Amino acid sequence: MSNLPNTFRAFVVDKPQGGTFSRGVRDVSARDLPPGEVTVHVTWSGVNFKDGLAAREDGRVARAYPLIPGIDLAGTVVQSDDNEFPIGSAVLAHGYDIGVARHGGFGELARVPSAWAVALPKALSPREAMEIGTAGFTAAMSVAALEERGLRPGDGPVLVTGASGGVGSAAIAILASRGHEVWGATGKTEEHDRLRDLGAAGFLTRDEVTAPGRPLERERWAGAVDTVGAATLPYALRTLRIGAAVASSGNASGAELATTVFPFILRGCALLGMDSANMAIDRRRALWQRLASDLLPRGVADGITEVTLDTLEPALDGIHAGQARGRWLVRVGE
Ligand SMILES: NC(=O)c1ccc[n+]([C@@H]2O[C@H](COP(=O)([O-])OP(=O)(O)OC[C@H]3O[C@@H](n4cnc5c(N)ncnc54)[C@H](OP(=O)(O)O)[C@@H]3O)[C@@H](O)[C@H]2O)c1
Numbered sequence: 001m002s003n004l005p006n007t008f009r010a011f012v013v014d015k016p017q018g019g020t021f022s023r024g025v026r027d028v029s030a031r032d033l034p035p036g037e038v039t040v041h042v043t044w045s046g047v048n049f050k051d052g053l054a055a056r057e058d059g060r061v062a063r064a065y066p067l068i069p070g071i072d073l074a075g076t077v078v079q080s081d082d083n084e085f086p087i088g089s090a091v092l093a094h095g096y097d098i099g100v101a102r103h104g105g106f107g108e109l110a111r112v113p114s115a116w117a118v119a120l121p122k123a124l125s126p127r128e129a130m131e132i133g134t135a136g137f138t139a140a141m142s143v144a145a146l147e148e149r150g151l152r153p154g155d156g157p158v159l160v161t162g163a164s165g166g167v168g169s170a171a172i173a174i175l176a177s178r179g180h181e182v183w184g185a186t187g188k189t190e191e192h193d194r195l196r197d198l199g200a201a202g203f204l205t206r207d208e209v210t211a212p213g214r215p216l217e218r219e220r221w222a223g224a225v226d227t228v229g230a231a232t233l234p235y236a237l238r239t240l241r242i243g244a245a246v247a248s249s250g251n252a253s254g255a256e257l258a259t260t261v262f263p264f265i266l267r268g269c270a271l272l273g274m275d276s277a278n279m280a281i282d283r284r285r286a287l288w289q290r291l292a293s294d295l296l297p298r299g300v301a302d303g304i305t306e307v308t309l310d311t312l313e314p315a316l317d318g319i320h321a322g323q324a325r326g327r328w329l330v331r332v333g334e
Pocket of ligand 1: 047048049050134135138161162163164165166167168185186187188206227228248249250251252253254274275276277319320321322323324325326
């Protein structure tokens with residue numbers, strides 16, 4: 001055990017019963033930390049689409065108030081009831097209820113059950129881990145799922161939608177460094193140079209991947225990573241090659257899905273669901289080891305904008321408005 005400060009700074013969203021919604025930085029009592037074996041001095045967190053939702057009254061993501069959002073965090077253990085996570089060791093955590101139903105990474109202190117904690121891979125600093133963050137983790141999970149289903153470099157072009165966003169940028173970087181030919185669908189032509197530097201071989205406009213089409217179109221993609229949902233996921237499905245799959249992780253443009261069964265029954269295609277929040281901890285820890293080695297999203301650090309708790313709000317609004325260019329990284333504590 002160690003002594004914790006009585007209070008710590010955090011970005012808090014609140015909506016008291018019958019009261020008005022508020023958000024901003026304030027001091028929080030350490031007594032208000034949730035239960036758990038591992039208390040972390042948070043040095044870095046990231047801004048994810050879900051955080052943008054948690055920070056809005058109409059976001060429908062926060063399941064408890066007051067809430068410190070921040071679905072991912074990294075830092076140093078300052079109090080521990082689990083020998084696996086000794087005081088002073090570097091740790092990260094993300095997903096499960098973190099930042100949605102219990103306090104998350106936008107505070108100088110966080111407490112998590114040890115069954116949710118991941119010892120930081122030796123090759124990564126807390127900052128590097130959050131440069132990857134939930135977005136990079138989800139991208140790695142998507143690439144691993146496509147490859148486990150049989151995708152190999154040389155099979156043909158792989159589509160990544162929402163390419164300029166956190167998950168999309170990381171997916172481009174990982175796929176390219178593994179030798180795949182990657183195409184990005186993006187609404188931002190000004191992002192082409194950055195995405196080309198990450199390894200994108202070509203681009204589609206947002207219109208091309210949202211326009212209505214026939215139930216099956218020309219077979220084009222050997223695989224796809226879709227972060228956008230709505231009209232874009234049906235585009236990916238109807239243009240997959242025989243036997244190919246799309247890893248679906250996001251709903252950046254909407255949650256509805258209108259497709260036919262033809263990609264499944266006439267081309268044997270698959271829709272692979274990606275849920276990073278609830279991945280079992282042993283698989284999560286193993287995937288982080290791979291993120292530090294063969295699934296490292298090389299180059300994503302170049303697309304990072306650093307913010308602090310005091311300058312976080314515009315980033316939360318920006319990611320919700322689809323203005324992400326790479327990732328916003330939150331420097332939480334020193
Ligand atoms: N399943 C999981 O475990 C998991 C984990 C992480 C994230 N996600 C989800 O994956 C999605 C992407 O997350 P992210 O962190 O990469 O978000 P992000 O950084 O905001 O990227 C989303 C990108 O989607 C594109 N987009 C297309 N249509 C859009 C629209 N109508 N509104 C906003 N963006 C639009 C934009 O890229 P272009 O301009 O380049 O098209 C945008 O930058 C989100 O829905 C998020 O909730 C899921």
